[in-house]
Amino acid sequence: MRTRLIATSVAATALLALAGCSSTDADTSNASDTEAAWPESITISLVPSVEGEDLAEALDPLTTYLSENLGIEVEGVVATDYAATVEALGADQAQVIITDAGSLYNAIDRYDAELILRDVRFGATSYASVAMTNNPDKYCDDEPVMSTYDASGIELSYCNGIEEEGASATGSGPAAIETFSKIDAGTEVALQAATSPAGYQYPVVTMREAGIDTDADIEQIPVEGNNNAVLAVANGDAEVGFAYWDARTTVTEEVPDIAEKVVAFAYTDMIPNGGVAVAPSLPADLVEQLTTLMDEYADSSEEAATVMFELVGLSDWTAETAQDEIDRYGEVLATFAG
Structure with a gap:
């Protein structure tokens, strides 16, 4: 993904140089548009609640819902544990992670991830x-x-x-x-x-x-x-x-x-509770739409509510992230580090 974005930027710059007649404002605007271009696909890393043989079936409704509404391909991959979701984000193997509170803190602290949603279980975050x-x-x-x-x-x-x-x-x-x-x-x-x-x-x-x-x-x-x-x-x-x-x-x-x-x-x-975090490389408008879609997913259909609970044991997501609680959790984890 990153290679494609860089190539696009280089190509746009070359075209502008050949044209030679664009204004400074236009150059700036085009550069900004290139930087904000959406990737062709994004990957979600998570640790599901279901067993392996049911995984593809469990993931498909969520990724299909996001793909159809975002207009880009959304793929889901399984992490061996919560810590692996953080490393997947850090290595750009995943741009979205659904993970526990400690891993959210580590993703924010290590890789400048953005916390966009918190898990809701029976009405509580x-x-x-x-x-x-x-x-x-x-x-x-x-x-x-x-x-x-x-x-x-x-x-x-x-x-x-x-x-x-x-x-x-x-x-x-x-x-x-x-x-x-x-x-x-x-x-x-x-x-x-x-x-x-x-x-x-x-x-x-x-x-x-x-x-x-x-x-x-x-x-x-x-x-x-x-x-x-x-x-x-x-x-x-x-x-x-x-x-x-x-x-x-x-x-x-x-x-x-x-x-x-x-x-x-x-x-x-x-x-x-845990939640959802995204890589800092994702365009802001993509993050905004992704946040809204995932926030609304559990209410989008009866199937979605069932998938939500069976996939990650949740009843909903909320955009009220209460990051101070995640930060406090980071302090607690630091107490036991090493």
Whole structure:
């Protein structure tokens, strides 16, 4: 693609030199038009939710929709992981990437990518890590109240004013993070893998900001998965645990009285969903149209909504990018670099 653009520019310059009668203004205008010329094709790199054998079928509706509406060929390629989408953009093997929050940050930081859309899951572009305990007398400054987690219609318990009694829970953080200081020496804390934003990274950063040495002051109880973080607290294996909001709904079959056994007492900063970023080489008007088309894709048809969810596990995209959340995520990632 880049070779074709350069060749076009050289050819246009040669023609202008031969003509010899164009004004300076015309030269400038033509040069500007050449620089803004659209490529004949663009490539989207993503990590799909579907298995390989269904990939072509899953990608086709989205790329066809974009190709038809943009008037250029749009191709989709599969990345082995999220980090690979960033490198594909950096190597100009892809000009558009659909990727996670950390990779969005890296693409912006390393390759001057532009964030154009954020992922929407069930109406939200971000989520908090919820701090849970089986010892509300220690971590709650008030009596726990019941609020409804609308995604599943289940009532769960919250304290410290992070949710309103009898209302729909919002999961909005940060909230009551000052109570992290109550996690005192020797406390057993269930933590997930170090790569988990909700189960490890954001909680650890928040504890450290509260003055807790997470290596020396607490007893880390390793768990695999958000459901096991909840179960560790429910079963008494850990006094405190962390998971995405609100992972307690994942264990209601095993623990029907989870609202009594495990109380949410704080939320961390909001953890951003992923999104869509584009290479800086793309013309601004192409980026504008691409953004609008992808923003409207989920609402364009019932098939599109189904493809959206099955392809990348999303309900929508939004142009309200909230890049400050992505930047904060970059700060958190830097804490664990190396």
